[in-house]
Amino acid sequence: MKLSEALSLVQKAPADAQPFPVLLACGFTPLHLENYLAAHLQTVLPNRKVRIATGLYDDLVGTLEQFDPAGAEAAAVVIEWSDLDPRLGYRKLGGWGHRVAANILETTEAALGRIEAALLRITAATRVAFVLPSLSLTPGFHTSGWQASGDEIALRGLVAEFARRLISRPSVALLNEQRLNERSKLDERYDLRTDLHAGFPYTLKHADALGEALAALIASPQPKKGLITDLDDTLWLGLVGEVGHDGVAWDLASHAQIHGLYQQMLQALADQGVLIAIASKNSAEVVEQALARPDLVLPREKVYPVEVHWEAKSGSVERILKTWNIGADSVVFVDDNRMELEEVRARFPDMECILFPKSDYAAGLKLLHRLRDLFGKPRLAEEDAYRLESIKQNQHVADSMRNGDMAERFLAAAEASMGLEFNPPATDKRVVELVNKTNQFNLNGVRYTEAEWQQGLNDPDCFVAVVSYRDKFGPLGKIAVLRGARTQARVRIDTWVMSCRAFSRRIEYQCLSQLFQRFGADEVIFNFMSTPKNGPMREFLSAVVGEPGLALTRQAFAAKCPKLYQKVVENYG
Amino acid sequence: MDSREDKLVKVFQTVFPDMDAHTARGASQESVPRWDSVAAITLMNVIEEEFEVQLDFDKAADLTSFPQILDYLGEIQADAARL
Numbered sequence: 067m068k069l070s071e072a073l074s075l076v077q078k079a080p081a082d083a084q085p086f087p088v089l090l091a092c093g094f095t096p097l098h099l100e101n102y103l104a105a106h107l108q109t110v111l112p113n114r115k116v117r118i119a120t121g122l123y124d125d126l127v128g129t130l131e132q133f134d135p136a137g138a139e140a141a142a143v144v145i146e147w148s149d150l151d152p153r154l155g156y157r158k159l160g161g162w163g164h165r166v167a168a169n170i171l172e173t174t175e176a177a178l179g180r181i182e183a184a185l186l187r188i189t190a191a192t193r194v195a196f197v198l199p200s201l202s203l204t205p206g207f208h209t210s211g212w213q214a215s216g217d218e219i220a221l222r223g224l225v226a227e228f229a230r231r232l233i234s235r236p237s238v239a240l241l242n243e244q245r246l247n248e249r250s251k252l253d254e255r256y257d258l259r260t261d262l263h264a265g266f267p268y269t270l271k272h273a274d275a276l277g278e279a280l281a282a283l284i285a286s287p288q289p290k291k292g293l294i295t296d297l298d299d300t301l302w303l304g305l306v307g308e309v310g311h312d313g314v315a316w317d318l319a320s321h322a323q324i325h326g327l328y329q330q331m332l333q334a335l336a337d338q339g340v341l342i343a344i345a346s347k348n349s350a351e352v353v354e355q356a357l358a359r360p361d362l363v364l365p366r367e368k369v370y371p372v373e374v375h376w377e378a379k380s381g382s383v384e385r386i387l388k389t390w391n392i393g394a395d396s397v398v399f400v401d402d403n404r405m406e407l408e409e410v411r412a413r414f415p416d417m418e419c420i421l422f423p424k425s426d427y428a429a430g431l432k433l434l435h436r437l438r439d440l441f442g443k444p445r446l447a448e449e450d451a452y453r454l455e456s457i458k459q460n461q462h463v464a465d466s467m468r469n470g471d472m473a474e475r476f477l478a479a480a481e482a483s484m485g486l487e488f489n490p491p492a493t494d495k496r497v498v499e500l501v502n503k504t505n506q507f508n509l510n511g512v513r514y515t516e517a518e519w520q521q522g523l524n525d526p527d528c529f530v531a532v533v534s535y536r537d538k539f540g541p542l543g544k545i546a547v548l549r550g551a552r553t554q555a556r557v558r559i560d561t562w563v564m565s566c567r568a569f570s571r572r573i574e575y576q577c578l579s580q581l582f583q584r585f586g587a588d589e590v591i592f593n594f595m596s597t598p599k600n601g602p603m604r605e606f607l608s609a610v611v612g613e614p615g616l617a618l619t620r621q622a623f624a625a626k627c628p629k630l631y632q633k634v635v636e637n638y639g
Numbered sequence: 640m641d642s643r644e645d646k647l648v649k650v651f652q653t654v655f656p657d658m659d660a661h662t663a664r665g666a667s668q669e670s671v672p673r674w675d676s677v678a679a680i681t682l683m684n685v686i687e688e689e690f691e692v693q694l695d696f697d698k699a700a701d702l703t704s705f706p707q708i709l710d711y712l713g714e715i716q717a718d719a720a721r722l
């Protein structure tokens with residue numbers, strides 16, 4: 067992006083939009099990094115007005131120490147070598163070479179300690195994106211440029227150890243150096259001229275790359291949830307209907323390694339909670355034989371559902387989405403056939419449809435990296451491991467619930483227990499994550515940043531309840547969040563979300579029952595707003611309240627509430 | 640195609656939003672309070688990008704008005720044409 071484009075983008079931000087304040091903390095003059103960060107954030111947050119605050123020149127630690135998390139939704143922290151010791155930059159003449167190297171290492175270690183202490187003060191509720199030194203070290207080392215010196219290795223070791231400690235914090239996101247290297251060549255990053263004249267060390271190109279990267283860390287899109295894959299010439303090489311289950315291949319010897327790597331990638335995604343399904347035009351019998359091969363890299367049990375027949379793939383995709391109970395915009399479809407991709411895309415325009423490049427190695431590698439970007443998540447949650455099993459259980463539950471008596475027997479025998487945690491700690495990132503990614507059983511669709519969410523908890527009457535669930539079929543993990551306020555005998559609910567994996571278990575009734583009991587409430591008020599996707603919530607409220615938005619009295623709820631079988635265990639954050 | 644002067648007006652309007660063309664043509668560090676050291680560097684960098692030239696930053700410090708910058712651009716573009 068050109069600098070003039072960045073400036074124009076920032077100027078065109080809607081004046082009356084809700085501000086999105088961000089701290090940019092760096093020891094150098096922020097200058098164009100500020101412009102590029104604002105421009106890239108404005109691009110990904112078009113309905114907000116991005117505002118960047120900066121600190122004092124040459125005082126990274128002071129900027130971090132004075133940062134008030136209530137005043138910003140995120141912080142971008144950019145560390146350069148000269149912040150760790152001015153002798154690692156070009157603006158001071160404190161000495162280079164082996165005579166001062168040991169002292170530079172000592173100063174660097176101390177500076178990293180101060181930065182870490184300042185960062186730890188702000189990481190609980192505010193998203194912090196940080197960048198380790200991205201410029202080359204100065205030539206002030208005793209070896210030739212071809213040879214790494216021990217002092218350089220020691221410096222990089224200190225920085226790596228510092229980063230390793232910081233990224234264990236849930237709110238901290240560290241820029242991946244590998245991606246930055248792809249976007250910005252190392253020898254085109256430093257601008258001595260603007261560093262000496264203005265205290266800004268970066269070329270425009272590097273400032274652009276860093277601004278883009280920081281924006282991606284601060285306002286990352288929701289990861290996709292599911293992948294639907296074709297089989298022939300995609301999951302494996304060959305047409306299984308022609309060559310038989312033994313004839314398809316995904317190994318190096320058969321020149322089919324890219325298919326094996328794709329399977330390996332899908333296995334890794336499945337392990338992190340991504341749903342994997344198959345949509346293939348084939349004979350089901352021969353496909354099952356191939357999927358039963360013990361050398362399959364993607365285990366058969368990781369794939370559900372499997373749609374194999376000769377009907378249109380868009381129909382298969384529709385059934386898979388229904389089984390998964392997620393929207394098309396959360397799903398990626400991969401096929402080697404352009405016509406099939408178009409047919410699915412025409413039916414589901416919001417779905418990401420990707421061509422599997424069977425004979426283009428470079429494109430194959432790009433696909434694997436693209437999948438990482440589409441499905442990558444900042445951290446793994448316990449619930450990720452349960453997702454597929456709970457969907458399979460849901461099918462079982464849905465089958466059982468079709469008959470009223472059977473449904474009652476099923477629920478009574480489920481040995482269900484529900485955990486209710488009030489006011490969880492700010493470090494529990496699953497809470498805001500669940501609020502922001504749940505669409506269907508969602509009271510009003512309002513999304514929050516970590517900072518906004520924490521800010522809303524300052525009201526002494528406010529409560530947050532996090533619900534977890536398990537039954538004899540296994541745990542579902544944390545599946546619901548309620549937030550509201552209690553005033554005398556009335557409870558107002560402002561946020562209520564529940565994962566679609568937890569439907570049909572009467573958990574929503576138990577939630578209300580617990581609120582009535584715990585707060586001794588006479589009535590519950592719902593801050594309901596209709597959204598294009600929250601039909602299940604609307605239907606539930608219609609069933610228990612009559613009109614969404616009206617008050618639900620204790621007596622009316624008692625009359626509507628079916629029998630509840632969950633054992634409730636309450637604990638406190 | 641934009642003349643050099645028109646192009647420079649657009650640069651000024653990018654760096655100083657809401658500045659009309661007439662004001663831009665007469666702009667100087669005295670008349671534009673927003674023209675501080677940060678704006679000066681931004682102006683130089685946008686000029687470099689838009690005119691595809693490299694400015695001498697030591698000399699650029701003395702360029703404190705629109706006419707001076709326009710003259711300077713004329714000089715370096717003429718130098719480049721001679722090479």
